[in-house]
Amino acid sequence: MRKHLLSLLPRPQDFTVMKHHWKGDIPAGITVGVVALPLALAFGVSSGVGAAAGLVTAIIAGLVATIFGGSNLQVSGPTGAMVVIIAPLVVTHGAAAVPLLSVLAGVIVILGGVLGMGRAISLIPWPVIEGFTLGIATIIALQQVPNALGIEAPGGANTLLATVEAFKIASWPEAAGPVFMTVATVLVIALIAKVLPKWPAQLIAVAVATIAVYAFSIHVPVIGALPEGLPAPTIPEATPELIGQLMPGAIAVAILAGIESLLSARVAAGMVKGETYHPDRELVGQGLASVASGMFGGMPATGAMARTAVNIKASGRTRLSVIIHALFLLAVVYLASGLVSQIPLAALAGVLLVTAFNMVSFATARVILASTKSDALVFCLTAVTTVVLDLIWAIGVGVAVTGVLVLRHFAKQSGVYREDNPDRHRRIAILRIDGAMFFGVSDRIESEIPTLDSVDVVIIRLSRVGVMDATGAKALADIVTKLREAGNVVYIKGLDPSLLDLANEVGVIDELGGPHHMFSTLDEALERAHTIVAMKDRQRQTGHIV
Known part of the structure; x- marks a missing residue:
């Protein structure tokens, strides 16, 4: 604060430079x-x-x-x-x-x-x-x-x-x-x-x-x-x-x-x-x-x-x-x-x-x-x-x-898209959320989550989400809850580190099942997803369907 206040005062060089430009x-x-x-x-x-x-x-x-x-x-x-x-x-x-x-x-x-x-x-x-x-x-x-x-x-x-x-x-x-x-x-x-x-x-x-x-x-x-x-x-x-x-x-x-x-x-x-x-x-x-x-x-x-x-x-x-x-x-x-x-x-x-x-x-x-x-x-x-x-x-x-028009623009650019699985595994779904997750789009994004039949694991990609407010984080938690209630294991990939505290406070990580359900790369998320699918296959074969 003291440095800021001192910067507001006149300085000697403001006036010593005059002798070089007086002409x-x-x-x-x-x-x-x-x-x-x-x-x-x-x-x-x-x-x-x-x-x-x-x-x-x-x-x-x-x-x-x-x-x-x-x-x-x-x-x-x-x-x-x-x-x-x-x-x-x-x-x-x-x-x-x-x-x-x-x-x-x-x-x-x-x-x-x-x-x-x-x-x-x-x-x-x-x-x-x-x-x-x-x-x-x-x-x-x-x-x-x-x-x-x-x-x-x-x-x-x-x-x-x-x-x-x-x-x-x-x-x-x-x-x-x-x-x-x-x-x-x-x-x-x-x-x-x-x-x-x-x-x-x-x-x-x-x-x-x-x-x-x-x-x-x-x-x-x-x-x-x-x-x-x-x-x-x-x-x-x-x-x-x-x-x-x-x-x-x-x-x-x-x-x-x-x-x-x-x-x-x-x-x-x-x-x-x-x-x-x-x-x-x-x-x-x-x-x-x-x-x-x-x-x-x-x-x-x-x-x-x-x-x-x-x-x-x-x-x-x-x-x-x-x-x-x-x-x-x-x-x-x-x-x-x-x-x-x-x-x-x-x-x-x-x-x-x-x-x-x-x-x-x-x-x-x-x-x-x-x-x-x-x-x-x-x-x-x-x-x-x-x-x-x-x-x-x-x-x-x-x-x-x-501000309203900017929010409208953000809302138009935001949405949910289902991506093709790189290894074509039909029981692993990848959902990508683009744009911003804030109060202006949270309900629409939540409603756009597709019904996923015959799917065991859902990976939600958030690497293209740069803006998220508390309403958007709450919508993300509700999406995770909805998918888990349908019997899916949910992973999140690419959440910006600056949004981690917000996600934790709102309960996103708890709804996921813990921080071990979050990944920084898609390959890591897919590797864990295959492990889950294999485990569920064994459970179905033994009659212990989860």
């Missing part, structure tokens, strides 16, 4: 900062806590996560997926509750790292993750409708219903200006990305929109006044009642933060040859980042795949690039808050619409839909559940349906 890290950090600025502002506005909170989160969480996290490449901050959970909570509890929510969620994520839950990400199936991502992207896009229409976001926790309501209450032709600016922002980003792919398309598009609003006196909602510096850290006000109300949301945020951060860190490590990451330390770092963000008035943070990918492609290889990114954003707060306050909300809506579109890998979706019916079902069901219900329900439903 690439410094420009990479500035590049990430330029990309992160409009996203931080947009996510803050979209979540309902304000642009300032988004910027504070990018600075504080980005800095803390890179110092204490388990990845050299990860860039953390506010993300679209987190906005999906936070926005309904803001509607219910108000923006003032978000810092406390951030602290609570951060503590839960830290506990996850301390308890060694970082490897749990591998238990979530690929179609669930991709369906989850599609659902998040859809919700992010829907959340931009009010800003694109130039209106306040309607109340209500369900994004889909709120979007329908936004269209109903929009005022025309007043909404034409914001809609035009949103569409223009999307087109400018797409054009720059195609013609000048190395340029910061999102920042340029936002700058163009801001200049247009100022130059032509266009009346559209803007971000508004921002603080000219970071607030002093404070512990968010909390009461037992408020903590109880926020705890379900904090758990949801913590689960999402862990999933998104670990996925991003894993993908990032795969993008750079020889790079690794420490999943449990990454959870601790992300948890500390959310705690620190909440103390500065920010929102929960996670690892951000888009910014992390920009960091890697811009030659960022150590934590220095992420530190530079945070310092760049800090400079914006102290030197350019007045300019930033004039950014139109419709332009930020355009930025997030592009972000949502880029989150979805259409090639991956086609692969999943064309793979198997089960994977396609899980993918679609997870995406729909994410949009209609919420993210945590989506993960739960996706994993549960995947």
Whole structure:
């Protein structure tokens, strides 16, 4: 345990390696900062806590996560997926509750790292993750409708219903200006990305929109006044009642933060040859980042795949690039808050619409839909559940349906088959059980055992059984009992050693007649079977039929 806890702390080599890569890290950090600025502002506005909170989160969480996290490449901050959970909570509890929510969620994520839950990400199936991502992207896009229409976001926790309501209450032709600016922002980003792919398309598009609003006196909602510096850290006000109300949301945020951060860190490590990451330390770092963000008035943070990918492609290889990114954003707060306050909300809506579109890998979706019916079902069901219900329900439903389908697959692959006896002895029967013996197939396997007439010895081959639970073991014991009651001697061949204790506890070995009825090879079982047949022949000849 002590060794595990020590592995969660920062190490000197995390920072000594910076001197070997600083020439690439410094420009990479500035590049990430330029990309992160409009996203931080947009996510803050979209979540309902304000642009300032988004910027504070990018600075504080980005800095803390890179110092204490388990990845050299990860860039953390506010993300679209987190906005999906936070926005309904803001509607219910108000923006003032978000810092406390951030602290609570951060503590839960830290506990996850301390308890060694970082490897749990591998238990979530690929179609669930991709369906989850599609659902998040859809919700992010829907959340931009009010800003694109130039209106306040309607109340209500369900994004889909709120979007329908936004269209109903929009005022025309007043909404034409914001809609035009949103569409223009999307087109400018797409054009720059195609013609000048190395340029910061999102920042340029936002700058163009801001200049247009100022130059032509266009009346559209803007971000508004921002603080000219970071607030002093404070512990968010909390009461037992408020903590109880926020705890379900904090758990949801913590689960999402862990999933998104670990996925991003894993993908990032795969993008750079020889790079690794420490999943449990990454959870601790992300948890500390959310705690620190909440103390500065920010929102929960996670690892951000888009910014992390920009960091890697811009030659960022150590934590220095992420530190530079945070310092760049800090400079914006102290030197350019007045300019930033004039950014139109419709332009930020355009930025997030592009972000949502880029989150979805259409090639991956086609692969999943064309793979198997089960994977396609899980993918679609997870995406729909994410949009209609919420993210945590989506993960739960996706994993549960995947589990049911996997069990169904195992059940279809399991069965009982009678094999030909190698020496053609008609009074020795060989039964082979394939697949898994678990609660989903135990009754069927038991019912498939054939009626064996004129047979003295039955050898049950289990070498193709790799999975067995208590129900399957009980079914095996019942099969042995059934065969012995019919007058057969029963041997078992090839039981996996890892299943021996289970078989013993459930009573399989006792029903057989003892461990001497179990064999590791078929030849040994057949040799003993011939001995039994010969003995029964002698008994029949002397009139002592057994």
